[in-house]
């Protein structure tokens with residue numbers, strides 16, 4: 001979603017035709033949508049607020065939530081819309097000091113509809129959620145620490161992580177064992193899952209030693225794909241544990257956060273588990289926490305028992321959630337700065353943040369690129385891209401046409417292989433191939449967008465095979481699920497492919513002629529492979545290309561990152577970092593030096609007060 005839109009004419013549906021004054025000017029400039037304007041005007045009428053500067057602030061607060069912030073910083077808000085400011089279109093921004101005063105004194109603030117705090121303007125709901133998250137975390141930190149047998153723990157950690165190369169993970173799991181809440185951070189391949197598996201094994205040992213019943217452990221993540229990955233990665237890491245520890249853990253299934261909390265058909269934002277019906281688990285591990293929105297974190301924290309160990313795992317440098325909030329980076333910044341006991345007992349620094357810094361999975365090259373991106377050093381990023389190795393490739397192109405020429409062989413080959421496997425009815429092979437390559441785009445539409453590139457790959461298939469791909473569900477069509485379907489067991493972000501059922505009379509390699517009908521969709525769901533008649537799938541897209549936002553929480557062997565124009569508002573360091581770190585063995589970046597520099601320079605800006613709340617004294621009210 002770009003932040004500024006261009007109106008197509010006087011009757012564009014995004015114009016609030018009956019509005020006037022400041023609201024209308026900002027609407028016409030593409031800063032506010034009609035919905036933002038309507039919310040502001042409605043609240044103005046209900047709350048008796050007529051000052052158009054205040055109504056503009058309300059509309060900007062509504063806009064902020066739409067774009068991922070939980071509040072709006074009026075002093076800096078002008079910077080969010082620089083391209084709306086042209087000589088012909090000089091926007092009448094109110095003077096910041098008078099504006100803040102007018103907002104702070106508004107009857108809407110008095111009535112509690114709006115909240116003004118830390119010089120930030122909130123719609124009440126989001127401020128409440130921030131206060132709740134901060135208070136719940138504070139309450140958990142104030143509990144006496146969990147009982148632990150130190151001798152068993154210290155001996156156990158040397159068995160679970162016998163090699164000194166695991167020193168960071170030892171320290172992280174000791175810390176997490178001794179506190180109720182841990183934020184475990186690290187870039188890709190820094191051994192977070194390995195640390196989690198070791199920690200769970202140590203906690204299971206503690207329970208056994210104390211003569212307690214076996215631990216109830218929940219593994220969870222925001223998306224089905226991420227949950228499936230977590231389950232597989234923990235199972236894999238467990239195989240490297242000593243046998244006795246492995247036996248104590250057994251098989252650990254993972255579920256999405258929605259599923260863990262219990263979806264309620266009557267309410268989209270409340271769950272079966274809440275403050276009056278806590279989750280039963282002793283340990284809850286949340287992976288990919290960077291993708292968790294403020295609202296979801298609030299729901300999770302209220303559903304967690306005070307004596308449940310909560311481990312929030314993630315990479316704070318990645319893109320934040322699609323919905324409002326940047327909870328993980330706020331937790332790291334806020335809890336890192338929070339006041340704590342000045343003299344904690346030796347080895348018991350109570351900071352909830354445990355950071356893993358050494359990358360183990362990547363070869364040097366992708367690691368160096370990711371580090372340079374994290375550090376915001378454009379020259380180092382370019383040097384890493386041009387280092388000439390196999391793992392990092394830089395296809396330097398200056399426009400979409402050049403990109404198409406450079407990418408044709410790289411994209412057509414896997415698409416044809418997938419088609420071949422699908423026509424032979426080899427669903428397993430097709431699903432495996434799907435995870436070997438991803439084309440990632442910043443945008444959905446436009447010359448660098450997913451739709452264009454999906455069509456382009458299909459055209460290339462047609463040119464190459466003579467098959468016009470008339471059937472929408474053609475064999476070899478890669479699929480991306482775009483909405484949760486609890487009945488079918490499919491979740492937003494699940495991937496799959498259309499195949500000929502094996503044994504079908506039409507399966508088998510053919511000469512390229514179109515084969516009508518008879519296809520099924522095979523999808524890698526959170527709980528295993530799901531095979532369905534294609535007619536049962538409602539919310540799916542083609543996935544020859546995928547947006548970087550959608551790729552969060554998943555990885556592929558080889559990732560091609562198609563950078564958009566340098567002036568794209570979506571192009572940020574976080575977006576680029578997220579895309580690059582989806583690759584397990586090779587990343588291919590397509591764009592120009594200017595685009596790379598623009599990406600490194602631009603940061604995602606999400607206004608939030610959570611880090612101030614976590615770092616400061618307790619809030620006066622809930």
Ligand SMILES: Nc1ncnc2c1ncn2[C@@H]1O[C@H](COP(=O)(O)OP(=O)(O)OP(=O)(O)O)[C@@H](O)[C@H]1O
Nearest residue numbers: 165166187188189190191192193194195233360361
């Ligand atoms: N201390 C270590 N020494 C050597 N290899 C390690 C170490 N820790 C983890 N590994 C290996 O590095 C790889 C990545 O580890 P792991 O999956 O735990 O990382 P991660 O941070 O969870 O990765 P991601 O978030 O990218 O999935 C695995 O193959 C694992 O066996």
